[in-house]
Amino acid sequence: MTNLIDIKGVTHAYKTENGPLPVLENLNISVPEGDFCAVVGPSGCGKSTLTRLIAGLMKPDEGEVWLHGERVTSPRSTVGMAFQNPVLLEWRTILDNVLLPLEIVPNSMSKRQKQDRARDLLALVGLEGFEDKRPSELSGGMRQRASLCRSIVHKPDVLIMDEPFGALDAFTREDLWQTMHRLRAEEPFTGVLITHDLRESVYLADEVIVLSGRPATTQHVENVKLSGRTDLEVIYTQEATDILHRLRHQIEVAQGRAPEVAQ
Amino acid sequence: MKHWKKVATPTLAIIAFLAFWEFIVWFNNWPNYKMASPSDLIPAYGKYWNLFLIYGWQTLWRTVVGLIVAVIFGTLIGMIMGFSRAMRDALYPLLVGFNAIPKATVVPVIALIFIGQHDFNTILIAFMISFFPISVAVSIGLSTLEPEYRDILRSLGASKWTIFWKIALPKTLPEFFGALKVSVTLAFIGTNLMEIVEPHGRGLGHLFDSGKINADYPLMFAVLIALAFLGIVLYYIVVALEKIFAGWAERPQG
Numbered sequence: 454m455t456n457l458i459d460i461k462g463v464t465h466a467y468k469t470e471n472g473p474l475p476v477l478e479n480l481n482i483s484v485p486e487g488d489f490c491a492v493v494g495p496s497g498c499g500k501s502t503l504t505r506l507i508a509g510l511m512k513p514d515e516g517e518v519w520l521h522g523e524r525v526t527s528p529r530s531t532v533g534m535a536f537q538n539p540v541l542l543e544w545r546t547i548l549d550n551v552l553l554p555l556e557i558v559p560n561s562m563s564k565r566q567k568q569d570r571a572r573d574l575l576a577l578v579g580l581e582g583f584e585d586k587r588p589s590e591l592s593g594g595m596r597q598r599a600s601l602c603r604s605i606v607h608k609p610d611v612l613i614m615d616e617p618f619g620a621l622d623a624f625t626r627e628d629l630w631q632t633m634h635r636l637r638a639e640e641p642f643t644g645v646l647i648t649h650d651l652r653e654s655v656y657l658a659d660e661v662i663v664l665s666g667r668p669a670t671t672q673h674v675e676n677v678k679l680s681g682r683t684d685l686e687v688i689y690t691q692e693a694t695d696i697l698h699r700l701r702h703q704i705e706v707a708q709g710r711a712p713e714v715a716q
Numbered sequence: 717m718k719h720w721k722k723v724a725t726p727t728l729a730i731i732a733f734l735a736f737w738e739f740i741v742w743f744n745n746w747p748n749y750k751m752a753s754p755s756d757l758i759p760a761y762g763k764y765w766n767l768f769l770i771y772g773w774q775t776l777w778r779t780v781v782g783l784i785v786a787v788i789f790g791t792l793i794g795m796i797m798g799f800s801r802a803m804r805d806a807l808y809p810l811l812v813g814f815n816a817i818p819k820a821t822v823v824p825v826i827a828l829i830f831i832g833q834h835d836f837n838t839i840l841i842a843f844m845i846s847f848f849p850i851s852v853a854v855s856i857g858l859s860t861l862e863p864e865y866r867d868i869l870r871s872l873g874a875s876k877w878t879i880f881w882k883i884a885l886p887k888t889l890p891e892f893f894g895a896l897k898v899s900v901t902l903a904f905i906g907t908n909l910m911e912i913v914e915p916h917g918r919g920l921g922h923l924f925d926s927g928k929i930n931a932d933y934p935l936m937f938a939v940l941i942a943l944a945f946l947g948i949v950l951y952y953i954v955v956a957l958e959k960i961f962a963g964w965a966e967r968p969q970g
């Protein structure tokens with residue numbers, strides 16, 4: 454299997470008034486095509502910076518980002534992004550919000566095809582019947598669902614999500630996890646999920662990468678293959694509990710609260 | 717709110733205001749030179765209705781043209797300040813300083829520079845007094861755009877122009893219309909300032925002036941009410957435009 458995302462020795466620092474702020478240091482991440490990779494790490498360690506580098510919104514000081522065998526130097530339309538804030542456009546209906554990327558990315562779809570595609574996605578995430586509503590008429594969870602539809606409507610190779618469910622209550626969040634599995638079954642994207650919820654990372658991802666504190670580097674890679682199950686109960690199996698335990702420990706190391714050797 | 721209520725409520729408020737006005741003039745037994753009452757205005761309108769139409773139109777079109785120039789210029793300045801941090805730092809003190817100058821002191825200067833060009837002078841003052849709120853609103857609207865909005869479009873390879881057209885501009889419209897409502901009344905003040913301070917025989921300001929010279933107090937009050945009326949009309953035109961272009965920003969009241 455080839456890697457869809459290859460991050461090779463990326464180092465990046467922000468220029469601030471107090472001199473350079475090193476954020477990423479010699480970071481290496483590879484994600485095979487079709488996989489889902491979760492990235493966890495202490496707050497402020499550089500996770501959002503990583504998403505901006507993958508999306509080509511910024512160039513790293515050193516190192517290279519490769520997508521699909523091509524070096525990333527600028528934004529590319531084969532990427533979809535979703536944030537904690539759903540950033541829907543208030544003056545558009547939900548349907549028109551989802552259609553936004555198709556107005557920008559060059560494509561050969563007819564108006565009818567675009568609408569059908571957007572409606573299908575909305576139905577898949579459970580927003581059938583809300584196509585003509587305004588974002589302000591929807592709950593936070595529904596808005597995030599619409600935002601997910603928008604991020605994949607143009608069939609990107611890579612879906613980058615920066616704490617997409619971070620602002621939702623626990624039950625809504627679990628609903629959206631299941632929605633995410635449903636989307637994955639239908640759409641062939643490779644995913645990068647930034648999260649601070651370890652259970653979320655174990656439930657959704659094929660591998661979990663723990664970043665060290667700032668400047669962030671890869672501290673630990675955990676393979677999570679939970680026998681292909683996608684029901685929520687899988688979180689409570691012994692297998693998942695063991696993984697959660699290991700991740701918990703790695704986070705504490707990353708935060709500098711536990712020595713690296715202890716296990 | 718039901719439709720008829722939307723019209724009835726402000727109408728009732730105006731009637732109540734006029735009744736109150738009539739009452740205090742009658743109650744205090746004020747003579748006309750102190751304060752005319754609404755019932756004195758009706759003869760004034762009856763006597764000079766053709767002048768009101770002619771002068772009212774002159775005032776109105778010059779105000780509207782000044783306002784249009786203010787919208788174009790104010791939006792451009794606002795865009796420059798909204799997109800560039802450096803330009804914002806450079807232009808803000810200049811704009812604030814310019815806005816702080818009493819326009820009444822500018823009127824004679826303008827009248828002297830562009831001597832005889834009455835329409836131009838009047839439009840210029842209307843413009844100068846009313847563009848400031850617009851540029852501030854546009855610059856704030858653009859500079860407070862959350863970076864995620866920009867990133868969503870940029871990550872798809874959208875150009876700066878596309879980002880402006882699809883996101884920044886529509887997102888700024890509610891602030892823009894808020895400022896435009898202020899600018900409408902300011903523009904009227906500008907027009908009349910020129911018409912009154914540098915009389916050149918045009919506009920409602922001139923009618924006010926001739927009322928003053930002839931000690932025709934009801935006429936003066938009638939002009940003020942006519943100005944208020946024009947202001948209200950223009951204000952509601954802006955409200956209607958706002959409903960069309962930025963109606964989405966209105967939240968249902970619960």
Ligand SMILES: Nc1ncnc2c1ncn2[C@@H]1O[C@H](COP(=O)(O)OP(=O)(O)O)[C@@H](O)[C@H]1O
Pocket residue numbers: 467468469474476495496497498499500501502503
């Ligand atoms: N544009 C920027 N300029 C300067 N510093 C920044 C900028 N963006 C982020 N930072 C700093 O870089 C660090 C990492 O930020 P970020 O990638 O957002 O962290 P995370 O998403 O892991 O919380 C933080 O300390 C943050 O304050």
Ligand SMILES: [Mg+2]
Pocket residue numbers: 500501502615
């Ligand atoms: Mg972040």
